[in-house]
Amino acid sequence: MDLDTKRRADRRLDIVYRIGAGLTGLVLIGFGTAGLMIRLPLFDTQGEVIAGLSTNGALSFLSIAIGSLLVGAMVLGGIFASTVCVAVGAAFVASGLVNLYLMSTDFNILAFSMPNVIFSFVVGLMVMTFGMYGRFSGGLAEDNPFRQHRESRHRGRVPAPRAEGVGGSVGHGSTDERLRDAAGEPDHRVEQQAGARDAAADGGAPRVRGRHRADGAAE
Template sequence: MKLQDEFPVDHHLATVYRYGAASCGILLLVFAGLGFADALSPFTTSGDTIAGMTSNVALSVISTVVGLALLVGAFIGGNFASTLNMWVGGLFVLSGFAHIFVLDRPANILDFGMTNVIFSFVMGLLIATFGMYGRVSSKLSPDNPYFRRRHSERTATEPTEAELGAAAGPLPLTGRDV
């Protein structure tokens, strides 16, 4: 069984995955639209800055594709959106590292500047965080499906905190409560 198969589609965390993917996708589409509006040549490395970052048509095309992919993930939702967010976030971070090495070199065909690299790191971490929310933590609640999967042997034999509270009954009143 894959990790994405065990998560119920209607779980409340799916909302976080959807909104995260949609908001980041819209932001990328706005950046791409501004890049297309500037009407640069596809691989120019001397264009104007857009929202403080350098751009060209090739970067605008890539931003459009990734933005649309995130919007599709938001539309589908659930585990797909979570997994897509983690992958896209990781790719953004890797892109940031790769472009650090090509700054001010002829291999910088996407016209990345240092602000683009920082944006790539920040956007990648943001998107990945939306994807990992509720899946990756050391303190998942016992009702979380990822917690149950990782601790199936423990949860099968031990009662949860809610079950312990219900079995104990109401707490006795003390003199301070009256």
């Protein structure tokens, strides 16, 4: 989304983004730190259970890294915090789906178990909800920065010009003809066609209906 990053999001939205990012980040940092303190093997597929979740060295490092990112988003707040929450939430949901398939194989390098999969789904949806709050829903307040951005983009749209064929729009004649019709000037081609039709009906030479010159002679 192409928003003005110098402008802070609405204060109420900013508080929601900060709370969602901060709480989730602190939980992940605590979980990762506990795993590092007992010095777990880096890629052990079995892992050790901490707070009901299995973990190993790789998952502990990853938890601390993602938690630090969320804490940084809490500090910065605003639109950045919202974007980080949405991205991290989607990554958690995707991780739950992938590891649900890998946890019974030799490629379970993060030592996932079923409680880990459920935790990924729940935390991912929760963090994504925090990030989407006041951003993608309808009926936003008038001072909402996301609504103002959408309205500014809508007002900036310019309707495309109507395509015209060679000599003017299709079915409407050329530009000169439309201007002449608007000015009330006679069309000589129409007069010539009418004269040809009259001549064909009389069986004689074609007559041309024209304007009278200023001296009274017919054209």
